[in-house]
Amino acid sequence: MNEVVWIDSVLRSARPQAIGALLRYFRDLDRAEESFQEACLRALKTWPVNGPPRDPVAWLIMVGRNVGLDDVRRRSKSAPLPADEQISDLDDAEADIAERLDDSHYRDDVLRLLFICCHPDLPAVQQIALALRIVSGLSVKEIARAFLVSDAAMEQRITRAKSRVARADVPFAAPGAVERAERLGAVAAMIYLVFNEGYSASGGEQHVRAPLCDEAIRLARLLLRLFPSEPEIMGLTALLLLQHARTKARLDDDGAIVLLEDQDRAAWDGDMIAEGAALIDKARRHGRPGAYQLQAEIAGVHARAAKASDTDWAAIDRHYAALERLQPSPVVTLNRAVAVSKVQGPAVALAMIEPLAEPLAGYFHYFGLKGGLLLQLGHGDAARVAFDRAIALAHTPAEAAHIRLHLDRLMKESRPA
Amino acid sequence: MLYAFLCCHDEAVVNSWSKEEDAAVLEKRARVTDKLAASGKLGPAVRLMPTTAATTVRMGREPVVLDGPFAETKEALLGFYLIDCDSLDEAIDIAKQIGRDEKVVFEIRPVKLFLPKGKMPAQGAMKGEMIS
Numbered sequence: 001m002n003e004v005v006w007i008d009s010v011l012r013s014a015r016p017q018a019i020g021a022l023l024r025y026f027r028d029l030d031r032a033e034e035s036f037q038e039a040c041l042r043a044l045k046t047w048p049v050n051g052p053p054r055d056p057v058a059w060l061i062m063v064g065r066n067v068g069l070d071d072v073r074r075r076s077k078s079a080p081l082p083a084d085e086q087i088s089d090l091d092d093a094e095a096d097i098a099e100r101l102d103d104s105h106y107r108d109d110v111l112r113l114l115f116i117c118c119h120p121d122l123p124a125v126q127q128i129a130l131a132l133r134i135v136s137g138l139s140v141k142e143i144a145r146a147f148l149v150s151d152a153a154m155e156q157r158i159t160r161a162k163s164r165v166a167r168a169d170v171p172f173a174a175p176g177a178v179e180r181a182e183r184l185g186a187v188a189a190m191i192y193l194v195f196n197e198g199y200s201a202s203g204g205e206q207h208v209r210a211p212l213c214d215e216a217i218r219l220a221r222l223l224l225r226l227f228p229s230e231p232e233i234m235g236l237t238a239l240l241l242l243q244h245a246r247t248k249a250r251l252d253d254d255g256a257i258v259l260l261e262d263q264d265r266a267a268w269d270g271d272m273i274a275e276g277a278a279l280i281d282k283a284r285r286h287g288r289p290g291a292y293q294l295q296a297e298i299a300g301v302h303a304r305a306a307k308a309s310d311t312d313w314a315a316i317d318r319h320y321a322a323l324e325r326l327q328p329s330p331v332v333t334l335n336r337a338v339a340v341s342k343v344q345g346p347a348v349a350l351a352m353i354e355p356l357a358e359p360l361a362g363y364f365h366y367f368g369l370k371g372g373l374l375l376q377l378g379h380g381d382a383a384r385v386a387f388d389r390a391i392a393l394a395h396t397p398a399e400a401a402h403i404r405l406h407l408d409r410l411m412k413e414s415r416p417a
Numbered sequence: 418m419l420y421a422f423l424c425c426h427d428e429a430v431v432n433s434w435s436k437e438e439d440a441a442v443l444e445k446r447a448r449v450t451d452k453l454a455a456s457g458k459l460g461p462a463v464r465l466m467p468t469t470a471a472t473t474v475r476m477g478r479e480p481v482v483l484d485g486p487f488a489e490t491k492e493a494l495l496g497f498y499l500i501d502c503d504s505l506d507e508a509i510d511i512a513k514q515i516g517r518d519e520k521v522v523f524e525i526r527p528v529k530l531f532l533p534k535g536k537m538p539a540q541g542a543m544k545g546e547m548i549s
Contacts, residue, residue, distance in 0.1 A: 005438075006430075009430050009433050009434065009438075010427070010430055012433050013427070013429035013430050013432070013433045014429075056427075218432065218433065221432060221467060221469055222429070224469040225428075225429075225468065225469055225485075228469065228483075228484045228485030228486075229483070229484040229485070234469075234484075237469065271529055271530075274466070274527065274529065275466050275467070275470055275527075275529070278466060278470040278505070278527040279469070279470060281504060281505040281506075282470070282472060282484060282505060285482075285505065285506070
């Protein structure tokens with residue numbers, strides 16, 4: 001690894017802490033970003049000559065702060081702005097900064113930075129784009145590519161999102177315990193959105209969007225480093241790792257969906273599975289199950305099965321039942337019905353999803369499962385109706401193609417011999 | 418004399434490497450360590466999971482179990498065990514037994530890659546071992 005690549009990875013990993021701290025000083029997102037950018041330019045100039053600093057994050061914050069202050073002072077001379085009110089901690093001594101820079105002090109800075117991206121008024125796509133731009137430091141071009149829109153359109157979305165959060169007035173004092181927990185919950189949900197945006201994509205787009213999954217895992221790990229005792233953050237990180245471990249096996253060479261039971265399990269990523277399992281193990285000791293932990297448990301049961309037929313469906317049923325109690329939703333019940341069909345048969349599962357017809361009337365997977373269950377029970381005609389509905393509701397060509405496979409099979413079977 | 422080489426690195430940086438970058442570092446190192454292995458000088462090599470997977474057991478009158486890595490600076494790393502445990506609970510239990518009546522701190526960290534004879538295996542050969 002050459003020096004420039006090394007410096008680049010240091011700057012990348014320092015970004016959330018550094019911008020988080022600069023945001024606290026300047027209370028202005030643009031100024032925090034700009035001064036971090038300037039500090040990075042100086043790092044690229046001086047580190048190769050003088051060698052890297054002992055604490056690169058502290059170095060970047062210090063330089064970024066000085067750059068930003070110079071800039072504020074220059075502007076305050078030419079314009080009668082009350083600069084002092086915009087800047088906090090003006091008289092921090094440098095030694096003081098260096099002393100305070102350990103993980104526990106970055107904690108609230110990074111959390112605040114992530115939390116700003118989760119503003120409830122922002123649609124999901126803007127939350128994700130903002131987090132990728134500000135926290136992960138992806139370029140607008142990279143983000144635009146991931147969302148399959150033009151650079152200009154993405155630039156506009158990010159600008160709009162930024163001006164929205166600039167008006168949001170997120171408090172800068174250290175948050176209390178309840179507020180911290182709320183922020184943590186919102187940030188976890190946003191990270192999950194980032195992951196899903198990358199994961200649910202399919203077909204030819206998939207290779208473009210996998211970086212979103214990597215970014216989400218990086219953010220989850222960052223959050224877990226800062227909040228090492230939060231079982232739900234362990235669960236979230238485990239869930240993302242366990243799902244991402246299957247990425248290579250999810251689509252075949254033509255971009256068609258490969259169902260979990262048909263996937264080549266040798267293609268699953270053993271490192272990610274092992275790390276996910278270790279995190280579930282840690283989380284379980286807290287005895288405080290949550291939605292991410294339970295979903296991670298479910299993914300873990302699948303990951304542990306060497307063959308699809310080894311899957312412990314009773315365990316999956318149990319975890320989904322717990323999830324249903326914790327967070328009742330038709331989609332959770334639908335997922336549980338899959339496990340129930342394996343343990344108790346398709347008739348019981350079909351009865352279970354019957355009441356979901358109304359809430360899930362527009363849901364592709366509902367009709368996919370219903371068709372599958374009807375097929376197992378020998379009701380070919382009813383199955384065909386459900387499959388047709390599923391195709392009409394499919395979001396991606398891969399989803400539709402998968403259902404068509406079932407239909408083709410039905411057609412063949414119903415043809416007179 | 419046997420020497421232990423403890424690899425210290427900025428975790429956030431290492432975690433931000435792509436799979437290819439990571440593999441390139443391992444490959445570069447293997448050019449040295451494979452030679453050492455061939456001459457019988459190399460013992461086991463271990464790569465640990467991220468510190469987020471760590472649990473710390475601080476022994477005392479009442480042992481305290483903490484999430485996360487060992488973070489104090491007063492104590493120094495003086496040795497380590499490699500133990501095959503069925504679960505984290507078992508690992509914590511073993512730590513408590515080994516450290517009974519001491520003031521030792523154990524950081525329990527799952528292992529990501531274990532090479533008993535230090536040599537990197539041919540591509541893909543590790544797979545079965547790592548999942549188990």
